Amino acid sequence: MVQEIEFNGSFAEAQVLNRTVIINGSIKDNSDEDFYRLKPAGTERAFVQLTLESTADMQIEIYDFDQKLIKTIDDAVVEKNSMSREEIRNLYIGGEHIAIRVTAKNACTYKLVVVFSPVKEFAEREPNDMFETATRLEPMTNTEGYYLPAGDPTRENRSEADYYYFENPTDIMGMFSISLSAMPGVDTALALFDGSREQIAVIDNGAAGAREELRQFLFPPESRYYLAVINKNRKTSALPYQLAFSTQRYDEKNENEPNDRKERAKEAAYNDSVQGKYDYHGDVDIYKMIVIENEGANVHIAVSAVERADPVLRITDMFDRDILGINNGGAGEGEAVPNLFLPQGIYxxxxxxxxxxxxxxxxxxxxxxxxxxxxxAEWEMNDSPEKANRLMPGGTAMRGYIGWDGDKDYYRISVDDASTTLSIEALPPSNIDVVLRLYKGTALALTADRNGKGRNEAVEHTLDKGVWYLEVSSKEQYNPKNPYRIVTAVGSPK
Incomplete structure (x- = not known):
């Protein structure tokens, strides 16, 4: 136990501390201030833990060698007749001394515990609560950090955040993953920033006491990222958290986060598949398809099921115009768009x-x-007469899908000469209650809706010269996996 020296009220008169020590000090009034200079003995580098205890509302200010303020610690909740505590761990001293200034709002006594320890290579280095002082992360390592100070929930802008940065100095494309260990009672989030310090993702999956992870983010050559570990509920812990950082080679079969913007979209090729994950709540994965064929392309799009996930698929063109939105299944089901026709372009x-x-x-x-x-086969989008597929009377059976809730398929029948008697039969899959409607232009001529699920529906009608449309729909059912069939037969013309 050491008593503070008198007349330590300025940087020039600061009391030098170079070893682990407990200081008994006092503040005479709200204008009094005590200065200490931290410089480890026998080494140029050290970690320092500072703990300040008092019954008063106190704060610690930390200054670098040039007397520039680099951190203020003033987060303890002060209650009457109880001890308050300000604390910081892993305060890094690297070759030059650090000064601290202790103040209080009223006269008081205090206890200042100063603990020097060797520098751990894989640990946060306080102060690291901004981009400029971020701690470097090394690949394939676990880095220790602390959720300190505890914070006062009644004060604004007091959440604790530890900043880290990491780089890919090579000319090789890679991927990186980060995992933050769970800490009882602490509600955390991860914020990821690119080299220009633009936020590109927030990972906030779990509640208090849960871990946070992001996996297989794209790691371009000669790139830099920043990561903020955020203590949302300002709970403290004497135990360190573990921040695992790993890298791996680029895998073109993976989505490669971040792909949540058009300019970062993962390109998908025909007759190929890409694996992805819903990495965090609100995660959007964007895939790009380039159709180079002059005549367009017919594709079947599918997203496999993941237990408990309720996926939504939205398709747009390069001008952000919506083509289709699919949200058929519930949790634990996949989504699919059968027989989608895409003209030449980017989607x-x-x-x-x-x-x-x-x-x-x-x-x-x-x-x-x-x-x-x-x-x-039908080609989506044929959900209106203007987009109708051609149907040849008496020709080959047509195959189509009620691919999503509310899907309607239109077929165009042209009668060029004499009137034609045409019979049309729809053979649906077992879960579809199919409905047929026949139109002359926009005028409804006939409806077939007599049977139930899995039962055929049929119409027979004499079609005079002109353009007719057949509408195929269902009663609230859909089946993107199993098609219906349309069979036509031509009778004798009148």
Missing amino acids: YFYLNTTNRFFSCDRRYTFTAESLGKRSD
Whole structure:
């Protein structure tokens, strides 16, 4: 136990501390201040833990060698007749001394505990609560850090954040993953920033006491990222958290986060699949498809099921115009768009979940299968007369899908000469209650809706010269996996 020296009220008169010590000090009034200079004996580098205890409302200010303020610690909740505590761990001293200034709002006595310890190579280095003082992360290591100070919930802007940075100095594309260990009672989040300090992701999956993770983010050559470990509820812990940082080679079969913007979209090729994950709540994965064929392409799009995830698929063109939105299934189901026709151009597929689901382990598969040119299948989007597919009376049976809730398929029938008697039969899958409607232009001519699920519906009508439309729909059912069939037969003309 050491008593503070008198007349330590300025930087020039600061009391030098170079070893582990407990200081008994006093503040005479709110204008009094005590200065200490921290400089480890026999070494140029050290970690210092500072603990300040008092019954008064006190604060510690930390200054660098040039007397520039680098951190203020004033977060303890002060209650009457009880001891308050200000604390910082892993305060880094690297070759030059650090000064601290102790003040209080009223006269008091205090106890200042100063603990010097060797520098750990893989540990946060306080102060690291801003980009400029971020601690470096090394690949394939676990870095220790502390959720300190505790913070006063009644004060604004007092949440604790530790900043880290990491770099890919090579010319090789890679990927990185980060895992933050769980800490009882502490509610954490991770914020990821690119080299220009623009925020690109917030990972806030778990409640208090849960871990946070992000996996397989893209790590371009000669790139830098920043990471903020945020203590949301300002709970403290004497135990350190563990921040695991790992890298791996680029894998073109993975989505490669961040792909939550068009300019970062993962390109998907025909007859290929990409694996991805719903990494955090609100995560959006964007895939890009380039159709180079002059005649366009017919594709089948599918997203596999992940237990407890309720996926939503949205498709747009390069001008952000919506083509289709799919949200058929519930939790634990996949989504699919059968027989989608895409003219020449660039298209984007946005994938996310409607429920608060995330998984660092379970992966989905995004597949784009080329179907080739076929005259016996519908091509979406044929959901209006203007987009109707051609139907040849008496020709090959047509195959189509009620691919999502509310899907309607339109077929165009042209009668060029004499009137034609045409019979049309729809053969649906077992879960579809199919409905047929026949139009002459925009005028409804006939409806077939007599049977139930899995039962055929049929119409027979004499079609005079002109353009007719057949509408195929269902009663609140859909089946993107199993098609219906349309069979036509031509009778004798009148």
